[in-house]
Amino acid sequence: MGSATTQALAASTQALAAAKDVTLDTARELFAAAHAVGESSQLSGALADPAAPEAARQNVVSAVFGGLSANTQAILRAAVAERWSNSTELVDGVEELAIRATAIAESGVDIEGELFGFLRIVAANPELELALGSRLGAQDAKGVLVERLLTGTTSAAASLIVSSLVRQPRERRVRQLLSRAMRIVSSQRGRVVATVHSATELNDAQRTRLSDALSRRYDGQVALNVVIDPTVVGGLRVQIADDVIDGSISARLADLRQKLAG
Incomplete structure (x- = not known):
């Protein structure tokens, strides 16, 4: 820029x-x-x-x-x-x-969370990602497809953002579009988004403690998007923009293996 x-x-x-x-x-x-x-x-x-x-x-x-x-x-x-x-x-x-x-x-709607939910659906469905990202087919048809997929499951706000973006991708991948939209919504609301990879679901108390700790570290409100990831093994891996905080057991084991290998 x-x-x-x-x-x-x-x-x-x-x-x-x-x-x-x-x-x-x-x-x-x-x-x-x-x-x-x-x-x-x-x-x-x-x-x-x-x-x-x-x-x-x-x-x-x-x-x-x-x-x-x-x-x-x-x-x-x-x-x-x-x-x-x-x-x-x-x-x-x-x-x-x-x-x-x-x-x-729509200030009272969790737009970031809904966008993140759809991003995870796209990431888990290569056929859907290919259909939305392909240069073949009319862009309006892709927008209609998204609207049908999101009807009844997400807010009108999130549906508007996603359907509008897939109608005009301009050489950008679907996941790239969604990630950018999440960052913009969070910026508008004065907070940042942390993507948290955990082997198990976090309870409310754990979410609150983690959000508070990250908010202090980054000097602002931090919203959490949690991804259940068995490869983490234990602990957490947190990513905020380009910053990665990896406290997972798998990361420690990988670091140990590297040290043992000399």
Whole structure:
């Protein structure tokens, strides 16, 4: 991510936070806008053109997205008023705003947990991952497939995020899309996500102690996603972003074998 995009994304996120009445419809419209911009090199180029005056870029938003709500148009105008490093990162930025809007609209829903649950389903079903990640077949059909799979099992918020992302993968793997969405939702809610690998399920007391310990270490609220992994043998393996804390017996045995091997 370029420095210009970092600044543009921060400013756009602030504009979203200042917006009133952010609903799932707002998020849905932002996803649609991201899809439209991503599908048209001419449109994305016009909106991300640093040589074009700010007013001209905002006028393009009004002309192309005039059918969207005033709230969504205002957020999009704020986004294109910023300088993005390139058109691809503008599309990424609008998509991130859509994910953040979903988190704002459904603040009481465990979206991260639901996304993680679907990610585990995808990881355990190679055929499903292949069907969703294949370049063959219409993207809309993949979105409909996801909606059918999630109906009755997840919230409308999580279903919107997943179905929208698989409709516009842009060369990204399904698990990569889901992991990024989880990080964005957690960031919007001011917390980080820890993926915990354990040989057995953690009880409520264990979850609380681990979450509290990690929150102190990372100076912020930490949400836990627990994966039951028999290969851990005992103890825990915790991953937060690029940090890995491996206290499992299997890791200790591997380290011991390495030392014995010289």
